[in-house]
């Protein structure tokens with residue numbers, strides 16, 4: 071870590087051709103209500119050290135997919151029922 075970074079913190083690197091920088095995502099854990107947590111990581115534009123920029127909540131895709139699969143399973147079970155006579 072450079073002396074300047076130790077004084078003022080790391081610098082967010084520039085993106086390609088001066089565009090928005092990209093970060094990598096390191097997944098963390100899922101909390102008690104099913105929300106997934108992750109850390110955004112990048113390297114310092116000044117000293118090159120990899121560091122965590124911040125933490126995020128991931129979109130609930132897994133939970134949504136699980137719900138869809140559960141509904142498809144229940145629909146398949148429902149379609150097997152013999153409902154003649156009702």
Ligand SMILES: [Zn+2]
Nearest residue numbers: 075080114117
């Ligand atoms: Zn730095």
